[in-house]
Amino acid sequence: MKLVRFGEAGRERPGLVDAGGVVRDLSALLPELDGAALAPASLARLRALDPATLPAVASATRLGPPLAGVGKIVGIGLNYADHAREAGVDLPAEPTVFLKAASAITGPDDPVVLPPGSQKTDWEVELAVVIGTVARRVSEADAPGHVAGYCIGLDISERYWQLERGGQWTKGKSFDSFAPIGPWILTADELPAPRGLPMSLSVNGARMQHGDTGDMAFGVARLVSYVSGFMSLLPGDLIFTGTPAGVGLGLVPPRYLRAGDRVEASIDGLGRQRHEVVAG
Incomplete structure (x- = not known):
């Protein structure tokens, strides 16, 4: 999977990039793309999703850092x-x-x-x-x-x-x-x-x-x-x-x-x- 965060700086939301290069919105299913979201069970749930069922994000939308809450x-x-x-x-x-x-x-x-x-x-x-x-x-x-x-x-x-x-x-x-x-x-x-x-x-x-x-x-x-x-x-x-x-x-x-x-x-x-x- 390609995991991203998108939106205005400081207000990014989690998403993923589908096989066609379209960013899909994960915010209804995942509160944030941070360390907790990277746990094996969490990633397994994301892999099981059909990206086509997720809302598409406008192509001009800014991509932010793909990870929040980095400790070091x-x-x-x-x-x-x-x-x-x-x-x-x-x-x-x-x-x-x-x-x-x-x-x-x-x-x-x-x-x-x-x-x-x-x-x-x-x-x-x-x-x-x-x-x-x-x-x-x-x-x-x-x-x-x-x-x-x-x-x-x-x-x-x-x-x-x-x-x-x-x-x-x-x-x-x-x-x-x-x-x-x-x-x-x-x-x-x-x-x-x-x-x-x-x-x-x-x-x-x-x-x-x-x-x-x-x-x-x-x-x-x-x-x-x-x-x-x-x-x-x-x-x-x-x-x-x-x-x-x-x-x-x-x-x-x-x-x-x-x-x-x-x-x-x-x-x-x-x-x-x-x-x-x-x-x-």
């Missing part, structure tokens, strides 16, 4: 060898883990808002893992059973605050609008092995990133298992799994986002995001 975003850094090379570092022996504020979440076509004084705001297209059931110190073998689905996560990063002001990465990654997700969550039953998915990102029509989820140094099962050893992963939590080469920091000379730029990101099967960059 766990970011994974340097998870692609080509990205590590462009950053001038070796691949880490273990996953590099940071936190990104859930308040940064926005929709798949909403503006990316530059923080005041931004000079080095960068882009990173990523596969995002959506947790469906509590994962606490789980094995790699059991980890996939805790995943409800996948979506695109765009990890926007202000490199100045991330790298030049001391401390950890979180503050450069957590400005409002720095975590667009969606357009939909593809449930894990339709993507049991999330490897080999082409992913790309362009700025003003020029392709900057092009990679494949199969190039991750640490795969989804390893990441879920590893992170769950340090913190409980709860239904509705997200793991952003890292980005391939082509970020602005790695270009010669570096190139960063400016007001008026347009960013487009896609992952095969998970849809496409389109954002205008605006001044904050």
